[in-house]
Amino acid sequence: xxxxxxxxxxxxxxEQYQSLIPQIEALVAGEPDLIANLANICxxxxxxxxxxxxxxxxxxxxxxxxxxxxxxxxxxxIAYGKGVCGAAWQQQKTLVVPDVEAFPGHIACSxxxxxxxxxxxxxDGNIVAVLDxxxxxxxxxxxxxxxxxxxxxxxxxx
Numbered sequence: 001x002x003x004x005x006x007x008x009x010x011x012x013x014x015e016q017y018q019s020l021i022p023q024i025e026a027l028v029a030g031e032p033d034l035i036a037n038l039a040n041i042c043x044x045x046x047x048x049x050x051x052x053x054x055x056x057x058x059x060x061x062x063x064x065x066x067x068x069x070x071x072x073x074x075x076x077x078i079a080y081g082k083g084v085c086g087a088a089w090q091q092q093k094t095l096v097v098p099d100v101e102a103f104p105g106h107i108a109c110s111x112x113x114x115x116x117x118x119x120x121x122x123x124d125g126n127i128v129a130v131l132d133x134x135x136x137x138x139x140x141x142x143x144x145x146x147x148x149x150x151x152x153x154x155x156x157x158x
Contacts, residue, residue, distance in 0.1 A: 013138075023150055025042050038067055042055055053069065056130065074109045075109040088119070093120065097141075098140075114134075115134070115135045116135070119146070121158060
C-alpha cells in the first residue's frame with residue numbers, strides 16, 4: 001500500500017492539523033513498531049509544516065537519546081533538565097519557546113534554530129520521550145501547536 005499524505009496549503013494552522021492528524025492516525029493504526037511510527041510522524045509533520053527539525057528523543061538510562069527525526073544532524077544525548085528538551089522532561093509539561101537564544105541553557109544543535117516547542121510523551125505517568133520541533137523562524141509556535149501536538153502523540157503506543 002502506498003503511503004501518501006494529502007498536504008493542504010491553508011494558512012490556518014488548526015485546519016492543517018485537523019487534516020493531518022487523521023492521516024497520521026491511519027498510518028500508525030496498523031503498525032506495531034514504535035520506531036516506524038515515530039519516523040512516519042516526523043516525516044508527516046515536516047512535510048505539512050516545513051519546519052526546520054522534527055524529532056523524538058527517547059528516555060534511556062536517565063537521559064534523552066536521539067530517536068527518529070527529520071532534518072539536519074542533531075545532538076545525540078541530552079541530560080535531564082538541560083536545554084528545552086531536558087527542561088520539558090524535568091517540568092513535565094509542553095514548553096513553547098519563541099526565541100531559543102533567550103532560553104537559559106538552550107542547547108544549540110544548530111545555530112539556524114530560532115524557536116522551539118517540546119512536548120513530553122507520558123506512559124503510565126512517566127515521561128518516556130519528548131517530541132522536539134524547531135523552526136528557523138522566531139515565535140513560530142503557540143497554544144494551537146501545543147494542543148494539536150499533544151493530541152498527536154496520544155496516537156502512539158509507547
